[in-house]
Amino acid sequence: xxxxxxxxxxxxxxxWGIAAVLGALIAAAGLAxxxxxxxxxxxTGMTNQxxxxxxxxxxxxxxxxxxxxxxxxxxxxxxxxxxxKPMARFSGLLSLALLAGGLAVLxxxxxxxxxxxxxxxxxxxxSIFAWNIYLYSGFFAVVGAYIYVQMxxxxxxxxVKKVGTAAFVWRLALxxxxxxxxxxxxxRPGYDAAxxxxxxxxxxxxxxxxxxxxxxxxxxxxxxxxxxxxxxKRLGRLLGIFAAGVLYFSAVRHLTNLYAAEHWDVESFILxxxxxxxxxxxxxxxxxxxxxxxxxxxxxxDGANRGNVLIASVLIIIGGFAHIYGIVIGGQxxxxxxxxxxxxxxxxxxxxxxxxxxxxxxxxxxxxxVAVTLLLTGLGVVxxxxxxMNLSDRNIDPEDVDF
Amino acid sequence: MKLPALNTPLRDLSEVDRREFFxxxxxxxxxxxxxxxxxxxxxxxxxxxxxxxxxxxxxxxxNKCTSDCNACVTACSKENGWxxxxxxxxxxxxxxxxxxxxxxxxxxxxxxxxxxxxxxAPCVDVCPxxxxxxRPDGIVLVDKHACIGCRFCMMAxxxxxxxxxxxxxxxxxxxAPRGQGTVESCTLCVHRVDAGGQxxxxxxxxxxxxxxxxFGDLNDPESDISKAxxxxxxxxxxxxxxxNPGVRYSNL
Numbered sequence: 115x116x117x118x119x120x121x122x123x124x125x126x127x128x129x130w131g132i133a134a135v136l137g138a139l140i141a142a143a144g145l146a147x148x149x150x151x152x153x154x155x156x157x158t159g160m161t162n163q164x165x166x167x168x169x170x171x172x173x174x175x176x177x178x179x180x181x182x183x184x185x186x187x188x189x190x191x192x193x194x195x196x197x198x199k200p201m202a203r204f205s206g207l208l209s210l211a212l213l214a215g216g217l218a219v220l221x222x223x224x225x226x227x228x229x230x231x232x233x234x235x236x237x238x239x240x241s242i243f244a245w246n247i248y249l250y251s252g253f254f255a256v257v258g259a260y261i262y263v264q265m266x267x268x269x270x271x272x273x274v275k276k277v278g279t280a281a282f283v284w285r286l287a288l289x290x291x292x293x294x295x296x297x298x299x300x301x302r303p304g305y306d307a308a309x310x311x312x313x314x315x316x317x318x319x320x321x322x323x324x325x326x327x328x329x330x331x332x333x334x335x336x337x338x339x340x341x342x343x344x345x346x347k348r349l350g351r352l353l354g355i356f357a358a359g360v361l362y363f364s365a366v367r368h369l370t371n372l373y374a375a376e377h378w379d380v381e382s383f384i385l386x387x388x389x390x391x392x393x394x395x396x397x398x399x400x401x402x403x404x405x406x407x408x409x410x411x412x413x414x415x416d417g418a419n420r421g422n423v424l425i426a427s428v429l430i431i432i433g434g435f436a437h438i439y440g441i442v443i444g445g446q447x448x449x450x451x452x453x454x455x456x457x458x459x460x461x462x463x464x465x466x467x468x469x470x471x472x473x474x475x476x477x478x479x480x481x482x483x484v485a486v487t488l489l490l491t492g493l494g495v496v497x498x499x500x501x502x503m504n505l506s507d508r509n510i511d512p513e514d515v516d517f
Numbered sequence: 518m519k520l521p522a523l524n525t526p527l528r529d530l531s532e533v534d535r536r537e538f539f540x541x542x543x544x545x546x547x548x549x550x551x552x553x554x555x556x557x558x559x560x561x562x563x564x565x566x567x568x569x570x571x572x573x574x575x576x577x578x579x580n581k582c583t584s585d586c587n588a589c590v591t592a593c594s595k596e597n598g599w600x601x602x603x604x605x606x607x608x609x610x611x612x613x614x615x616x617x618x619x620x621x622x623x624x625x626x627x628x629x630x631x632x633x634x635x636x637x638a639p640c641v642d643v644c645p646x647x648x649x650x651x652r653p654d655g656i657v658l659v660d661k662h663a664c665i666g667c668r669f670c671m672m673a674x675x676x677x678x679x680x681x682x683x684x685x686x687x688x689x690x691x692x693a694p695r696g697q698g699t700v701e702s703c704t705l706c707v708h709r710v711d712a713g714g715q716x717x718x719x720x721x722x723x724x725x726x727x728x729x730x731x732f733g734d735l736n737d738p739e740s741d742i743s744k745a746x747x748x749x750x751x752x753x754x755x756x757x758x759x760x761n762p763g764v765r766y767s768n769l
Contacts, residue, residue: 154697156683161606165668165681225666225681225698229646236646236663243645243669300758301639301675450677451629452754456617460630461601462610462677 115361118200120265120499123337123492132336133492136485143482146475147222155225158476163468164446167221171439172480176216176323177250177292178314178438181285182322184209184257186349188285191278197345197509200502201330202278206261207494208326208487209285212445219479234382242294246329249288254282265499289315296441297330303380308371313363320356321434329488331424333495334505342507343420350423354411357430361404373517380448383467384440391412391444394436403433435442443470559733567709569653572636573705574735574763575719576742576751577628581729584616584627589730592721593631596706598690609680609695611703612718615669626769629718629730631703632657632678633754633762640670640679649700655763656705664699671700675755679703705763735763 123129160167187205190198198205200348221227237244260281263274293314299305327349334341348360368385371377384395447468452458458465495501593612594600601608610629618624634657640649641657648663649670661668671679679702687701688693695701706716714720715732722730733742745767748750753762 133522151698154679154684156607156761161683162609162671162680165671225668226664226696228664229663229665232646232648233664236648237646238642238644240642241645241669243667295669298643299607299672301673303753306687446672450675452676453615453617455620457620458615458617460613460615461603462613462615462630463606464613464615464630464677503629 118502120200120203120502122497122499123333123495123501125496126336128336129496131490136489136492139478139485140489142478143222143485146478146482147227149508150223150475150479150509151227157473159470159472160476161468161470164443164470166442166446167223167442167470168439168472168476169219169479169483171435171442172483173216173220173223174292174442175435175438176212176219176483177364177435178289178318179321179325180209180212180216180253180320181289181315181317183212183318183326184211184281184285185319186326187264187325188262188278188282191275192282194512197348197507200505200509203261203264203325203498203500204330204333204495206257206264206281207498208329208491209322210254210257210261211487211490211494212322212325213250214490215483215485217250218486219483222479242291242298246288246291246295249284249291253284253288255280265333285318288317289318296445301450302448303377303451304384304441304448307367307370309363313360313367316356316359316363317434317437319359320353320430323353323356324430325326326433327423327427328355328431329491331420331431332490333501337501339501340504340506341504342510344418344507344510345505346423347509350411350426353423353426353430354408355425357404357407359413361400361408361436364399364437376454379451383448384444388444388447388467391440391447394440394444397438398436399433401433402429403437407433446470522564525659564650564652566707567652567654567656570736572632572655572735572763573710574655574733574742574765575705575716576731576745577764577766578729578731578768579626579628579766580729580768582627582629583727584614586627586726587614588721588724588726589629589718590614592717593703593706596690596709597693597704598688599693599695599701607681607683609682609701611680611701615637628766628769629722630676630678631718631764633676633760633764634703635703636761637674638760639673639758643669643673645669652707654710656707656710657702658704658707659698659699659701661694661699661701666698666700668700674702675758675760682699732753 151464184205187199187202187445189195190202221230233244233247239245259275263269263277290311293311296305297308297310327346331341333386368381371381384391386392410422410426413422447470449467452464474516542716543703561696597611599609599611601610607626612629615628615630617626619627634655636655638649638657641651645667646663646665648660649657650660651657666681668681669683679700681700682695683698685697689695693704705742709716719732731745732744733740735743737743746765749767751765751767753765
């Protein structure tokens, strides 16, 4: 294989321009947070019915994508795919940046973000939230170490493999924790399903790889470096398999619910009568996020060419966002079933489908998280030798059957 | 079903004890949340007042409760200093009246809903900072100093019993600490209970309402509530979850 040579990315005017836009987005998010904290969450679209809103959709999307962005590195270190090795450093960096962006949104949407340290002084280990705090912090440490051993001179490859395996196991635990936030909510008919945890893992594979493909393509274009078409094609095919996996888990989740009469009402809401949420599911998640990308990625005539892979990545991110929006907001829009067999009404909106319209403040906060991710990624590749000078197809093992 | 009469003399006693209770300021932690507002915080001190031998609970006779009566809600609002504008989706509601119509039989009933003070409270389980906690006597509270406003407890509560404070607050009651950006719910009027009284909603239901609410110690077989529970059929809401709520309903 070619010897991978890593170099910092040069600061060109185009890079500065993008950094300025990201900086403005982060500043807007900062102002939104100050405004919300001063006036209270009444200035957002969130209510006592929809208690988690758009910021949580952004945060969960980024956190889920974070563990998935580590895939490329895991495939190299743990599963020995040599062609992925030159991308492994970037894979680690992007996963850390995604997690940082997601956590920033999550933390800044708290009612009392100033009390964040209380989570360390008063931990309740029966809470999956408390566990996640350690899973997220640990992820920074483990993946940080993983990047270090990859970059350190003269490091024994066996060590890289061991640390890479630890990072792989950790990322599985992390996404299990994120999925369990919803899977363990027994009170709400839209959640309360053990399949949430493995489904979130497959979602992370898909969203994370899509985000990886888009960012690495942009950075290589900005820095005038080369990525081999077969490398993109192979990652694209993998992305297609992950997208199919997400559809499979979603199908199993909904079919399992449809089998139980107690879940018919909520399933009917999501799949048929839920208006916006039904469209979000069929058009957003299934069509845009699943079927169309799979058609693009598995097209055999010209293979998954670069253009198709990038379009599919964008669609998977849009569909993934719709998927998480449907889980987070759709699950709350459907009312709690406190009184089975009764229709309920009250001044607190019992028995009603709850509406939610996010405000500009929530969009600003969420997009700020994405900007944090991209800016940190940019800082990483500018300051450190993360990106290989070229990602040649020559690194692909000729013995490896192209699927 | 006829539930035992309410113990009205207890209310007068509670008034006296409450005054004494507040004089003994060491029993509660105080904190200035904003200029001019000093609030009691529910923390370890609130638990220290609890008698571990007791389990406070409530029995609500749905047949006695009527749709047009709001006495319990008004009393709670006055006692604890919260108010909800009609139609507001962000105002807190510690207790609410829910009107129900049976889908098959058409039977119509009305009942008060509030924190059910579960033995195995999901809000306590999911709270990352132990801000949601259960006192040894079964009362579920929120420590306003430890709550970070993540709202996970609101997602986990099967009864929609909790509210998030969406706006800055003024004119708070010293017995009911509240804070913007934190979560709150019915405290079972812990300040009155610790002083030997009973919740304001139960008092109001007995005096200006229909006498549908009975409060007492579920652990004491001689208490009125225990006798009533032994005699008459009752259910806990979402009994399928096996949370063993402290609030039970009869004739539902």
